[in-house]
Amino acid sequence: MSNAHDETVAVQGSPVLTRERIVPFLAALFEREGGSEYLGEPVTMAEHMLQAACNAQRQGADDAVVAAALVHDVGHFTGALGRFSMTDTMDRRHEVSGAEVLERFFPPLVVACVREHVAAKRYLCATDPDYFSRLSPASVHSLNLQGGPMNAAEVDAFAAHPHLDAIVTVRRCDDDAKVAGAPTPAFADYAPLLQRIVDANAGPDQA
Numbered sequence: 421m422s423n424a425h426d427e428t429v430a431v432q433g434s435p436v437l438t439r440e441r442i443v444p445f446l447a448a449l450f451e452r453e454g455g456s457e458y459l460g461e462p463v464t465m466a467e468h469m470l471q472a473a474c475n476a477q478r479q480g481a482d483d484a485v486v487a488a489a490l491v492h493d494v495g496h497f498t499g500a501l502g503r504f505s506m507t508d509t510m511d512r513r514h515e516v517s518g519a520e521v522l523e524r525f526f527p528p529l530v531v532a533c534v535r536e537h538v539a540a541k542r543y544l545c546a547t548d549p550d551y552f553s554r555l556s557p558a559s560v561h562s563l564n565l566q567g568g569p570m571n572a573a574e575v576d577a578f579a580a581h582p583h584l585d586a587i588v589t590v591r592r593c594d595d596d597a598k599v600a601g602a603p604t605p606a607f608a609d610y611a612p613l614l615q616r617i618v619d620a621n622a623g624p625d626q627a
């Protein structure tokens with residue numbers, strides 16, 4: 421039985437991932453899947469997420485926001501996460517797949533930033549006149565699959581989200597994380613930060 425299969429089973433049934441295993445599991449995802457193309461962008465998936473974390477750090481964001489930026493797209497690793505359905509597109513589901521894996525271990529702010537990062541694009545397209553013009557062609561394409569800009573009622577509801585500022589920060593770090601060849605720290609450099617957040621959040625039943 422391969423490790424990949426083990427981890428798929430673990431995520432689908434969630435009996436194996438623990439407070440000690442979630443960060444190594446994420447490291448293994450970066451290692452195994454991170455070299456894959458990021459949907460038409462000039463960076464790999466791992467480069468993209470590391471750049472997003474680096475962008476958050478550079479602007480002095482809290483550790484939880486840095487962590488959220490780092491893991492915001494883990495749901496794109498749908499094969500490893502076992503969530504892929506032939507009736508889904510990656511762009512429609514990856515934010516949910518990622519949040520479902522993370523929510524047992526990470527605090528609500530981190531999970532919200534992951535779960536809402538697609539909605540945040542739709543929100544910013546509706547509320548920031550300059551935002552749409554800065555999106556990459558691939559992001560514009562996926563925007564259409566994701567429902568396009570929010571309508572007024574959707575904007576009002578989203579603006580009331582308790583973690584709105586963090587969600588928007590991660591989204592902007594995400595959008596700016598598509599620079600070919602930009603140097604970043606490695607995943608391993610962020611692992612202690614992730615583990616601190618998990619340890620501070622996880623209850624004793626997840627030890």
Ligand SMILES: [Fe+2]
Pocket residue numbers: 468492493594
């Ligand atoms: Fe992203």
